[in-house]
Amino acid sequence: NAGVTQTPKFRVLKTGQSMTLLCAQDMNHEYMYWYRQDPGMGLRLIHYSVGEGTTAKGEVPDGYNVSRLKKQNFLLGLESAAPSQTSVYFCASSYSDPTSGLKEAGELFFGEGSRLTVL
Amino acid sequence: KNEVEQSPQNLTAQEGEFITINCSYSVGISALHWLQQHPGGGIVSLFMLSSGKKKHGRLIATINIQEKHSSLHITASHPRDSAVYICAVTAAYSGGGADGLTFGKGTHLIIQP
Numbered sequence: 001n002a003g004v005t006q007t008p009k010f011r012v013l014k015t016g017q018s019m020t021l022l023c024a025q026d027m028n029h030e031y032m033y034w035y036r037q038d039p040g041m042g043l044r045l046i047h048y049s050v051g052e053g054t055t056a057k058g059e060v061p062d063g064y065n066v067s068r069l070k071k072q073n074f075l076l077g078l079e080s081a082a083p084s085q086t087s088v089y090f091c092a093s094s095y096s097d098p099t100s101g102l103k104e105a106g107e108l109f110f111g112e113g114s115r116l117t118v119l
Numbered sequence: 120k121n122e123v124e125q126s127p128q129n130l131t132a133q134e135g136e137f138i139t140i141n142c143s144y145s146v147g148i149s150a151l152h153w154l155q156q157h158p159g160g161g162i163v164s165l166f167m168l169s170s171g172k173k174k175h176g177r178l179i180a181t182i183n184i185q186e187k188h189s190s191l192h193i194t195a196s197h198p199r200d201s202a203v204y205i206c207a208v209t210a211a212y213s214g215g216g217a218d219g220l221t222f223g224k225g226t227h228l229i230i231q232p
Contacts, residue, residue: 040224113160
């Protein structure tokens with residue numbers, strides 16, 4: 001059981017290049033999220049999805065796009081990378097609403113992270 | 120927006136010591152998560168609680184709803200406990216939703232042999 005898998009784990013881009021991060025989960029979870037983690041800051045939500053075919057903006061969505069064509073996959077795209085997007089990106093999933101207070105519904109499962117550097 | 124403060128930011132202790140990490144938040148919550156981020160970067164969920172106390176092995180998490188405060192305790196600490204511990208909360212008034220989690224900046228714990 002792989003849990004949540006992110007690819008690639010490391011990537012170096014030049015300013016203006018595009019790329020896609022892939023998140024895959026095998027737990028049949030409805031909710032999936034993309035976060036970024038920067039030094040001295042807590043995890044910040046970029047985009048999220050509450051089910052196949054749905055996406056929504058989080059706290060810091062600018063410069064990113066996402067798609068959830070299949071329930072198990074959540075893709076994060078950078079159309080024109082900027083140095084400000086240098087960060088560690090984490091994908092996460094949960095069976096249901098993590099704010100419900102119910103462990104069975106809301107426990108979060110994270111990927112290993114993807115370190116992106118934009119030069 | 121809920122503010123989440125963790126203390127201390129950094130903690131170095133000797134193996135075997137009893138460890139306490141604190142999390143304070145500014146508004147009423149519906150759920151609080153404790154997460155562990157390993158030196159290699161991966162993040163795992165340790166606890167999810169909305170009241171009282173939970174225990175798993177040498178880890179204990181408590182929450183005081185009235186005081187808006189939670190603590191994570193580690194008994195008989197070991198070098199393998201070295202990690203960043205992250206608190207995350209959801210405001211009770213947020214109406215739920217996947218965008219309702221606010222994360223603390225984390226506590227960097229080092230346990231020396």
